Amino acid sequence: MSAIAFARQNQQRFLDELKALLRIPSISTDPAHRADVRQAATTLAAELQRIGMENVQLIETTGTSPTGHPLVYADWLHAEGAPTVLFYGHYDVQPPEPLDEWITPPFEPTERDGNLYARGAVDDKGQMFMHIKAVESLFAAHGRLPLNVRFLIEGEEEVGGEGIAHYVASHPANLQADFAVVSDTHMFAPGLPTLCIGLRGMIYTEIEVRSARADLHSGYGGAAPNSFNALAHILSRIKDESGKIQIPGILDAVLAPDAAELDSWRSLPFDEQEFRESVLGSQAIVGDSRFTLFERLWAQPTFDVHGIRGGFIGEGAKTVIPAKATAKASMRLAPNMTATDTFRRFSEFVQQVCPAGVAVEVRLIHSAEPSLIAIDNPWIRAAAASMTEVWGRETVFVRSGGSIPIVGDLQRHLHLPCIMMGFGLPDDNLHAPNEKFCLQNFHLGIESILRFLESVASRKSAS
């Protein structure tokens, strides 16, 4: 039986196994779920062992990792001379809050209208599990694997844990490969096979303003500095109302997309009003009008505030001048920018625009480098061809406005091209209530990966 036939025959079992994995609330940011995160790791390790992978192990990460959730590693390296693929995915998930907005509970996976609803369904348990099921199907079809395979699955992606980055940087020999496959992105439109060739980087920061030793009665307003007023002034200076970053030197570093890529973006099937309405859910699309929408999303830096801690947020009124205000805020970095340089310029600018009478401190919580891969890279071309075959439509090349730190790390430390073969959809509610994964995409995703691996198995490894 071919690998694809095996995958098709086992669709229901694959789905049931995914549901079992989704029932584990492996929320990496929440210390109360520490045991659940570990249970997800051990469940995956057992599954990798079961399908025939070797050297299965949990790798405890050290260094600056704030949470210490283990990496799951496995390999099968007996296809001499054939290329080696490194599969990357993550088994941790975002917190499910606000719980009352979920139609069915986040950790009770539920099928509805051709989708599977659960926290982690698409980000990233469902997509990561496709890799395992593709490899299981290859084992079943061939009795062995036609190429060498490594898995490296992390449990700190949603908390920006640096354990995996340290491991990649310090153990390059253990991860030697010809290319990596990462399925943590989405298709440009339903049914349209999509390869993501560029990612923005990020600096995630905290900006803490202190205006006094302790909170004050607001009767002193007019003479007492106010940490929240000062923070609002700082935040409003970083990007102007049109969306243009005001930090000197930042925009100079940005690598503009070439004419061919801009052309290909123009030909993508895209309805701006539909995007605004169903994806953004906003009144308007905003941003720096000197750039097209795709440039703003994929090829320009930005600045977003995520929340502000401190002060009084209860019911009613409390007339307080808060002594401390802390914003969580991040910048996305365009290709060619670096996290180190951007954070330095960002911090300096915040100090410069800080109003008199208050002190401000800027902390870097985590960072990710931007990345970009050429459309004519041979692994990219093979992946595109396999996806075109499975989906019956020409594969398109896009970028993502988000960040996947590991992609930058794999490029930097292992010189691996990352094939970002994602099967999510734009309306999958990542990081939000009612996260879902399209059932057809789960199954065709497995077939796409299968075909891609079979198509490159006969190539010579470069290593």
Next chain:
Amino acid sequence: MSAIAFARQNQQRFLDELKALLRIPSISTDPAHRADVRQAATTLAAELQRIGMENVQLIETTGTSPTGHPLVYADWLHAEGAPTVLFYGHYDVQPPEPLDEWITPPFEPTERDGNLYARGAVDDKGQMFMHIKAVESLFAAHGRLPLNVRFLIEGEEEVGGEGIAHYVASHPANLQADFAVVSDTHMFAPGLPTLCIGLRGMIYTEIEVRSARADLHSGYGGAAPNSFNALAHILSRIKDESGKIQIPGILDAVLAPDAAELDSWRSLPFDEQEFRESVLGSQAIVGDSRFTLFERLWAQPTFDVHGIRGGFIGEGAKTVIPAKATAKASMRLAPNMTATDTFRRFSEFVQQVCPAGVAVEVRLIHSAEPSLIAIDNPWIRAAAASMTEVWGRETVFVRSGGSIPIVGDLQRHLHLPCIMMGFGLPDDNLHAPNEKFCLQNFHLGIESILRFLESVASRKSAS
């Protein structure tokens, strides 16, 4: 025996009775303390009855009051032709949190270094109780009262309850008087008799910005509107970094203090560095440098942000573009401004400066009118003379940067001049841990009130 002699002879008993009242945790904002709030009211009613007051009653407030704690009313109206005084105070207190910062527990009144430490010691149980003890002393000395007296004591001051405002507006005949005495302010310095003749008003608002139907992944940054970025832009526009209000028309309404009052402020014993260090606890004194510090605190409007709800404020990093951000923010109003006009201009300005792509709503949570009374008002002059006599120093006239809504209500609906005779001290820790009341101020406060009442008893009532 004279009233003063009686008061001096009974100092210890007066203090013990105050301690009993302070032991009742009448925290009006906390539904769990509802019965305690009522017990404070019934305790006061019993005490008013005991000293000889008549028509003692609890008045249940209705209308928009969120909490429904009763007013305590009592009167004695047999001094025909003599003036009538209306005493106002409040028997509710602020929550005591953070508890671990109290040296002795908030509801176990403790004497230390000449002070009485307890939640409510000075704000306002201790000061309100001075009125009752002054009236008790007059009864003891004269066998009757030399003037007519009404008490109106509320239980919702610390929650901005509007029950008393509704009662005052709808029952003016029940509260007819020649002047009111309010003891909810503080002396300018220890031992310095002080009358507060002006208060700022306030509009307390919520500014809610909505940028999308639901939270978004920040990978859409650069094209998706962000409620927090937009809110920061709005907040930063209301007051510039120098502290000057930017809302058109607002500053035109402000009544500038006259030269005589400005002169008197210059002669107050005041060390700006000491104020910055021990009262504000800030690096600097800020604000509109066209005005002196006292003008900024007492005679100019301001704008302060109290907190911002929404978004992600947990540990670590969540890459979210929050759909909704809600700021609690207030303006203090200078004399001659009105809450209605200020809120209208404020709302219009917020709409005007709201960035494209988001919707903003401004809600009024509560308001208070500013108030000002002339230094040569005859009741003020009598109060000043009595205080000068008791304290042995010339009484000074100040204003407060805070708001006491009832003062505006009594002026507006009953046309009563309010004699704000306060005996707190600047370091009494109102609304904070280790609230205290200076024992000497409690006793001399009773004597000040006594002398004031005796000195005006022979005047003819205007009514």
